[in-house]
Amino acid sequence: MSSPIIEVSELVKKYGDRLAVNGVSFQVQEGEIFGLLGPNGAGKTTTLSILSTLLQPDAGKVQINGYDLAQDAERIKPLIGLVPQELALYPTLSAWDNLAFFGRIYGLRGRRLREQIDFVLELVGLRDRAGDAVETFSGGMKRRLNLAAGLIHQPRLLFLDEPTVGVDPQSRNFIFEHIERLKAAGMTILYTTHYMEEAERLCDRVAIMDEGRILALDTPQKLIGLLGGGVIHLAIPSDFISMLLPAIRALPHVQAVSPLDGRIKIETTEARSALLELIQLCHTRDVPILSLEILEPSLESVFLHLTGKHLRD
Amino acid sequence: MLQQILALTWKDLKIFFKDPGAVVLIFLQPFMFIVVMSYALGGLFEPEKGAIHILAVNQDRGSQAAAILQQLDALDAFVVETRWEGQPLTREMAERLIVEGKRNLALIFPPDFSEVLGQIAERHSTRIVFLADPTASAQVVEPIQGTLQGLIERRVFIARMPKGIDFLLDTLAPQMSREQREAFKAQAEQASSGGLVGGDSPVVIVEREAPTGMRVEKYPNTFQQNVPGYTIYGLFWIVSLLTSSVLRERREGTFRRLLAAPMRRATILAGKFLPYYLINLVQLLIMLGASSLLFKMSLGYSPLGLVVVSLAAAAASTGLGVLIAGLARTDSQVGGLTVLLLLTMSALGGCFVPRFIMPDWLKTLGLITPHAWALDAYQDLLVRGYGLREVLPKAGALLIFAAAFFGIGISRFRFD
Ligand SMILES: Nc1ncnc2c1ncn2[C@@H]1O[C@H](COP(=O)(O)OP(=O)(O)OP(=O)(O)O)[C@@H](O)[C@H]1O
Numbered sequence: 110m111s112s113p114i115i116e117v118s119e120l121v122k123k124y125g126d127r128l129a130v131n132g133v134s135f136q137v138q139e140g141e142i143f144g145l146l147g148p149n150g151a152g153k154t155t156t157l158s159i160l161s162t163l164l165q166p167d168a169g170k171v172q173i174n175g176y177d178l179a180q181d182a183e184r185i186k187p188l189i190g191l192v193p194q195e196l197a198l199y200p201t202l203s204a205w206d207n208l209a210f211f212g213r214i215y216g217l218r219g220r221r222l223r224e225q226i227d228f229v230l231e232l233v234g235l236r237d238r239a240g241d242a243v244e245t246f247s248g249g250m251k252r253r254l255n256l257a258a259g260l261i262h263q264p265r266l267l268f269l270d271e272p273t274v275g276v277d278p279q280s281r282n283f284i285f286e287h288i289e290r291l292k293a294a295g296m297t298i299l300y301t302t303h304y305m306e307e308a309e310r311l312c313d314r315v316a317i318m319d320e321g322r323i324l325a326l327d328t329p330q331k332l333i334g335l336l337g338g339g340v341i342h343l344a345i346p347s348d349f350i351s352m353l354l355p356a357i358r359a360l361p362h363v364q365a366v367s368p369l370d371g372r373i374k375i376e377t378t379e380a381r382s383a384l385l386e387l388i389q390l391c392h393t394r395d396v397p398i399l400s401l402e403i404l405e406p407s408l409e410s411v412f413l414h415l416t417g418k419h420l421r422d
Numbered sequence: 423m424l425q426q427i428l429a430l431t432w433k434d435l436k437i438f439f440k441d442p443g444a445v446v447l448i449f450l451q452p453f454m455f456i457v458v459m460s461y462a463l464g465g466l467f468e469p470e471k472g473a474i475h476i477l478a479v480n481q482d483r484g485s486q487a488a489a490i491l492q493q494l495d496a497l498d499a500f501v502v503e504t505r506w507e508g509q510p511l512t513r514e515m516a517e518r519l520i521v522e523g524k525r526n527l528a529l530i531f532p533p534d535f536s537e538v539l540g541q542i543a544e545r546h547s548t549r550i551v552f553l554a555d556p557t558a559s560a561q562v563v564e565p566i567q568g569t570l571q572g573l574i575e576r577r578v579f580i581a582r583m584p585k586g587i588d589f590l591l592d593t594l595a596p597q598m599s600r601e602q603r604e605a606f607k608a609q610a611e612q613a614s615s616g617g618l619v620g621g622d623s624p625v626v627i628v629e630r631e632a633p634t635g636m637r638v639e640k641y642p643n644t645f646q647q648n649v650p651g652y653t654i655y656g657l658f659w660i661v662s663l664l665t666s667s668v669l670r671e672r673r674e675g676t677f678r679r680l681l682a683a684p685m686r687r688a689t690i691l692a693g694k695f696l697p698y699y700l701i702n703l704v705q706l707l708i709m710l711g712a713s714s715l716l717f718k719m720s721l722g723y724s725p726l727g728l729v730v731v732s733l734a735a736a737a738a739s740t741g742l743g744v745l746i747a748g749l750a751r752t753d754s755q756v757g758g759l760t761v762l763l764l765l766t767m768s769a770l771g772g773c774f775v776p777r778f779i780m781p782d783w784l785k786t787l788g789l790i791t792p793h794a795w796a797l798d799a800y801q802d803l804l805v806r807g808y809g810l811r812e813v814l815p816k817a818g819a820l821l822i823f824a825a826a827f828f829g830i831g832i833s834r835f836r837f838d
């Protein structure tokens with residue numbers, strides 16, 4: 110493996126007393142799509158803001174392309190294309206004027222500027238709307254232009270902060286295709302989202318974040334593998350729990366069993382067979398089943414498995 | 423870096439010119455004030471244009487009334503009309519014109535006017551009727567009465583002189599021959615009509631002059647009075663524009679993009695403020711240029727002085743914008759408070775009402791506004807006819823305001 114283009118170690122950021130980022134470390138290899146996956150308030154945007162030099166960390170170290178962020182921010186900035194979570198465009202200006210402006214502040218001009226504008230407009234499919242004021246665009250079109258604005262100077266690193274929020278499925282697919290094309294062209298992409306499917310589909314590696322910490326970091330497949338054959342959440346009246354636990358543990362397709370606030374969390378080697386065995390067991394012991402939930406192997410389930418919380422509330 | 427500042431500037435100028443509301447606020451608003459106020463108050467400042475029309479019905483059998491009317495008409499402030507559509511005016515016609523609202527003042531000289539004026543021993547009296555529309559204000563009627571009184575007294579003197587001399591000589595020199603007496607009278611009449619108190623080329627002339635050092639060709643016209651005031655008033659509206667632009671960039675998150683770009687913060691700030699300074703300069707150019715072209719307003723004698731004062735005034739007003747943008751945190755803070763601040767400062771600074779009519783404490787208080795200094799400097803140049811040297815201290819004061827505003831504003835400036 111070549112040396113990582115981004116190295117983050119023990120990053121800490123506090124807002125007053127609130128620890129938004131609490132000791133985050135990860136490395137991103139050149140050319141990969143790295144996902145930061147986590148619910149609202151996990152600290153994804155804060156982490157990206159630090160990496161793009163907008164925020165000063167309270168502790169920790171960041172190296173990008175071998176430069177130390179604390180000392181060489183001016184060398185790092187031109188490498189990065191930032192696509193902020195909130196739309197950051199000038200609504201009364203046209204798409205073309207917006208891109209021309211962002212291009213100019215990165216030092217583009219003349220023919221190269223025009224070529225780049227045409228290129229990114231083509232990329233996000235807004236070429237025929239180039240002359241229209243951004244305020245006349247639909248939400249999805251604004252998102253696409255927001256993406257284009259981050260690409261105008263051909264950055265080596267692209268930071269995408271939830272680029273698909275509020276975008277219809279069709280436009281979302283469109284954006285995914287762009288991202289895959291950019292990756293194919295060799296761009297390194299740091300991608301935050303709270304949509305599991307996106308991370309599963311796009312990312313080479315994913316860091317699962319919650320409350321300022323990274324809980325797990327690996328390829329989507331390996332993370333899903335954490336669940337083994339899948340997890341079942343079973344709810345039965347509480348006075349039956351202690352009585353039933355040993356019997357459940359003894360079932361052939363069950364790996365591990367633990368109580369989880371009023372329910373029983375059952376890790377299986379194969380979810381469907383375990384489910385049948387469970388129902389059989391409750392039936393013969395005459396235990397009423399209050400609820401039964403199967404967590405299909407997915408990052409969503411991994412998150413629930415890791416935190417006991419659903420990603421989307 | 424320069425290219426980045428230019429890109430930032432160009433971007434904000436584009437945003438400005440795409441916002442009709444902002445363009446109207448900055449360019450049209452002060453201009454409308456100037457036009458409306460100047461025409462509304464025209465008569466007060468500009469005697470020729472706002473001359474008061476007086477109808478005159480002359481029934482006098484002698485020549486004294488005609489002489490008075492001629493002298494009244496010769497004054498800049500009055501236009502005397504003795505005929506209407508070719509017809510000599512009668513009292514009925516004059517009354518009808520006033521009722522119809524075409525004129526609001528008329529003088530009616532009685533048939534015996536000259537005779538009564540010339541009498542010495544007799545004690546007859548006669549009346550000049552002054553017809554005035556009841557809505558005509560005292561400010562208009564009283565000066566006319568006063569002027570008329572003065573003219574009549576002089577006429578009385580001239581009319582009575584021949585008889586008076588006869589009367590004097592009868593008592594003092596009864597032995598004087600008829601020829602000697604006539605020669606003396608002729609000399610006396612000539613001396614008085616061409617001389618000391620009256621006639622076409624009076625010896626004593628009352629003329630308006632400016633204090634030494636000020637150069638005034640004529641009276642300042644309405645526009646010279648109003649243009650500086652409303653120009654300064656309009657200039658400072660840039661505060662509202664600049665502040666809302668900064669808040670918008672904060673709110674929309676575009677500052678984040680700018681911060682992420684390879685630019686120093688100073689570059690971003692420079693690019694953020696420069697366009698508004700330029701708009702201010704264009705504003706001054708348009709206001710003064712248009713006033714000079716459209717209203718024939720004199721621009722004074724010192725183009726260099728105008729340039730220096732304009733650069734300094736625009737710096738102070740843009741600076742105030744930076745200060746408010748630096749202090750303001752939310753949109754709601756900005757809207758109402760900025761308007762209140764701008765109107766109060768304009769009023770205190772004398773943009774609406776000249777500061778010289780304010781009580782002393784208010785006059786002194788006004789000096790805390792850059793408006794007062796800017797206004798004074800422009801009036802020095804446009805109205806008082808001063809040059810660069812005289813306005814330099816005031817331009818300096820404006821630059822001090824600017825430096826303080828920029829300093830505090832930038833130190834408190836936040837990008838998010
Ligand atoms: N400017 C700020 N001032 C104070 N607290 C903040 C600020 N920005 C973020 N926080 C807090 O820091 C924590 C992390 O926020 P952050 O925006 O990084 O989360 P996120 O993972 O991006 O969430 P989301 O998915 O909602 O965008 C949250 O608890 C948030 O309330």
Ligand SMILES: [Mg+2]
Pocket residue numbers: 153154155194270
């Ligand atoms: Mg976020």
